[in-house]
Amino acid sequence: MAVPTTRLMVLAVVRLLQPVHGYDVRRELLSWHADDWANVKPGSVYGALNTLQRDGLISVEEVGQDGARPERTTYRLTAEGEKEFGEMLREALFAADQLKHPYFASVALFPHAPKADVLAALRSRILKFESDLVFLDREQERILAGSGNPSEAEPFHVADAMRLQADHVRADLEWSKRTVRRIESGELDVWGLAGPPPIK
Template sequence: MSATRMMILGLVKWMQPVHGYDVRRELLSWGADRWANVQPGSIYHALRKLTEEGLLRAVSTEQVGARPARTTYEVTPKGEDEFEGLLRAQWWQVQERPDPFTAAFSFLPALPRDEAAAALRNRANLLRAGIESMRASLESDWIRTSKPVHVGWMFELWSARAEAEMAWCERVADRIDSGVSYLPAGPARGEGWPGWSDGEPGRTADAK
């Protein structure tokens, strides 16, 4: 929710006075639902909540014909303080992000080796396709002529992260194919993991 609050407050500050519809449209044009987990359905709710908290001010509400009423918002001084606090907290901290793949990878021994290696190489291919798409965007007029310079830098960050993960996927897939054991190397090898498969059907830690 903090990312949603920060982005809505920041956008209203930049665009004010601004309709909630335009805030939503701008956030979706950024793809914020993908990389900041700003859910489209939560934006209007967040605008109302921020207004209730005194962080935004509803300047006016207008209705044209049968269209839904549109409220125009501005940031209050309290909202500006909140935005700056949230902004600086993200700039000066490194936070772990939930990653379903990491959760699944922690159960690597549950998959046959050939499937695990194939899945990692498939993931690498998907990442490669995404990198190529980002590079195409960076070279396009859409980035160069219609977006601030730092938007291109954001694409560079996403591309660098994807390249690192792609290389990791390929490297680990090769290790899995090599037959390296998943079990600890120490004298207590496999102890405490009786049902842990070593990536081979029927081969568990207690069968070492």
């Protein structure tokens, strides 16, 4: 069973920055772009903090208010949270599950769409992937140019997570380019096979 990513990442940031406010956990994960490469949605962070507290993995250090600002809760990892984090991290590190990408279904259904639509969609993906790679490469450079100290900037290991994401994007980009070439050359022609005509 896959490790719940949001739970693992929120525990990790509490452990890294404790004592820490929920707002700072959310901000830290956003600065890491974890919403992109780890699918940690910003809105899920507070719910995760509540669940972790309920489960005894984090505890409230203090609840305070600074002037007219809203009340803020500060969290710290418990001994049980430290143990759970270690177990979840080990399980995640040794996981070798292959991605179940929703686009795989689209590829299997190419014959049911007009060839022109498939080519247009592939070309659109190529442009998107090329743009994503420019952003990811620049972000890696920016992170590695910082101090790496998590109290000042994004830690260097975030650049490695982004590099893995970029490698997946590169693989998708190369597959998309190769598939366009194969369709244009006639090597991949699934539209002349028997079966229902493509949708209009």
